[in-house]
Amino acid sequence: MAKILLAEDDSFIARMITLRLTMRDHQVEHVENGLEAFKEAQTGSYDLILMDMHMPVMDGHEATKKLREKGYQGLIVAVTASVMSADSEKAIMSGCNDTLTKPIEVDFEDRVEALITEA
């Protein structure tokens, strides 16, 4: 069981991902934008942050950059649209450890768990 922070502005998607990860007994905290993610990541100790890149107020890139600048060492995985490979590269540049694509795959939970284990 892992503690996961999900930053996602689309409430439907957030609910879906939360459900899928909860069904694997993971504890999921949901925030709606990058700024909240930035604050929450520093207060709670998360095994993983799933970061949507396109969000209002503060997007995923900026939130990741700021966390890394603050010295945040934890695992951050970007959730990006698969068609935009440039977006994935940009996420890695911003400081994300890895990327997962939307729409999420059938084995999404397995891959999340693998990333946590590897880290």
Add this chain to the structure above:
Amino acid sequence: MKKWLQEFIAHWVSWSVLIAGLLMSYIGFQVASELEVRAVQIEQNRITDLASNALTKELEISQGVLSSISGLFLASSFVSRDGFALFTKQALTSHTAIQALEWVPHIRDSDRETYRNRAIQDGIQDYVIKERNPLGKMTPATERSEYFPVYYVEPVISNEAALGFDLASNEKRQVSLEKARQTRQPQATASITLLQEKEQQKGFLIFHPIFKLAEGETDPQQTNFQGFALGVFRIGDLFEAAIKPIKKRLAPLQFEITDVTNQNQPDLLLRQSTEVPTEPLASQTWRTSRLIHFANRSWKLSSITTPKFIAQHKEKNHWFVLATGITLTLLLTAYIHTLTRRTSIISQLVEQRTQALQSSEQLNRSIVENAVDAVITIDEKGNISLFSPAAIKMFGYSGEEVIGQNVMMLMPEPYRSEHDGYLLHHKQTGENQIIGSGREVVGQHKDGHTFPIHLAVGEAHIDNKILYVGTISDLTEIKKNEQALLDVKNRLDLAARSGNIGVWDYDVITGELVWDERMLALYGVEREQFPGTFEAWLQALHPDDSVRAETELNEAINGGAPFDTEFRILWPNGQERHLHATATVLFDNKKRALRMIGTKIDITQHKLSEKAQCEARETAEKANQQKSAFLNIMSHELRSPLTVILGYLPVLKNRKQAPSPELVTQIADDMDSSGQHLLAMINDLLDISKIEAGQMELKLKEIRIQPLIFEVVQRFEHQAQQKYLHIHSNVEDFKFKGDELRLRQILINLIGNALKFTHTGSITVSACKKDDCITFQISDTGIGIPEAELPFIFDTFRQIDDSSTRKVGGSGLGLAICKKLVELHGGSIQVTSTHGVGTTFTFTVS
């Protein structure tokens, strides 16, 4: 050389005068010198005589003193030492020339002791008769038959050394002593060095022999030789004493005294410069001498001139004579030379003038003969007196054919008939038509053809007769060229006209601006509207271009840059035209601009099409950008609901961990919403595509507006109540023709938006009809739209915030669709909004 010789001969008078003058000057110089030298010599002789007399006198006095001593001894039987001293004292005091006076007795060897004893008795303790040994030392005299020692000497002081010295022991003294004894005459010695000498002076002695008659004896031959009265002299002191009274007059001659008793061995006794002893003898010196005889000796006194003496006594007039002579000679020569030269110059000048006159005449003739223009002279009656070769060539007549004939023959009518009258008129009134100037007339060739000429006539008065000189140039070629030039100008004109090129000419100095007709057309003005000034051009310039165009023009005038530019102008009617202008600046030789001549063409059409092309390109680029932006956004927007739907499927399909029935319901609701959202978006996309492709067709029919609005408001009632909002509607009841489905779509969109962005307050929907125009208005009290975003709010793919639409639902295409639908109905849509206060959409349909 030859020339030099000629010159010399030509100037022989000058040369002779010069040579003769210089010769005479030299002779005069020589004579003057000679006279001056003689004057000096006379003066020298006079002074030398003085000196010689003085010396002779001194010697005579000295001999007189010795003579008186001799008298003393002759008169006395015995003269004591004291008596001698007393007697000589006076003489020694008054005659400083005498060094000492002595008594030298003749002593036989038998009396030697007696005399010695007597001397010792007189107080001379160590008196001995002495002589000098070969080593020069004083020793007692060797024994001989007789002695002549110095026995008495006065003054004693400074002469002690002489006491006792036997004068016969010294050769020079002995010779004189013997001679005096033999001749019984006073005898002087040759020069000797005195025993008592402390300086370098030479001295001499005078022996005065004393013979005494024995008592009672009368025969003068029977006398006894007693000894000598002796005078001791230093020559320098003697001479000094001799010349003392006249010393000033001797200066500054140099004197020498030489003993010439023995002619073969002259002995220099003294050399004395009376004034400046160290002064070297000048190269030019004169010497004169006098012989002095005394005491059986002969002396020569010589005087030698010194430069100072010559300077004192010799005049310098001979130089003056020379200088004056040379100066006068030169002046005279110069005067004669000038006279000679002037004569020669005048004759040369005459020759030159004659030559110049000849060549001038030749020149005049050759000018007339070689002039390209024809030269013809006529007398006052019009008869030809000169007909130049060019005239022969021009008119075809030979000289013989025209000389003496009237000039009319060279003119066609009407000039021919008018000529006499003209000539007469000129003579009577003095009025000029051609004379003094020139003009174009027509000439006639011998063969009868006429040709244009330029005739210039000058008037000359020679020997009271009038002569008219006509200069004629053939203008045939020039006229031809002029015509050719005119043709070219016309062609250029035509080209400018057909190319619609305006030509302008700006006088930089006066500010005057000249435009041709086409320039006026280019500026859309009439001739009378254009004042012809630089300011007029400035005023016509487009305000945005005037500063630049004027700057460029000034740069061209200052020589900085060529004038080749484009600018806009405004016609009086406000029309904007683009012109392209080029110009050439004409400068004077100081690089100051004088004129500017240029052309202008209208390039408005060219500019407009250029602008249109540019705009089209920009629009296309913008459309492309918008299209790719649209694709980006839509892919994201469509993907989000799909993500939800696809993401739930594995949960539903999972048999091992089936979700609870409640969870399934929730999943189904989410999937439903997502599906609906996806569908709405696809519909919107289809609509916009249809509209943009022009495939949207309105199905027009009669619509009652009140029920339509009520129905739409009804739709949102539930949603509004949940947000505690109220929807007011203020709608008149009327009918109009439109597409009900699309109108409903517009209303749903706008009211839906208002509801989404309003959290407190209310929403008001109103519709009214005025004439044929129906105005709808949807106002809310929502968050409003930022002012910067308002202009773009109806753009197809514009969204305030990428994600904000998703948060509130909708595709982001709604307003764009509304605008297009309104426009399809022949109306328009506007928005006003204050951020944080509310937004109002107003649209009309007709």
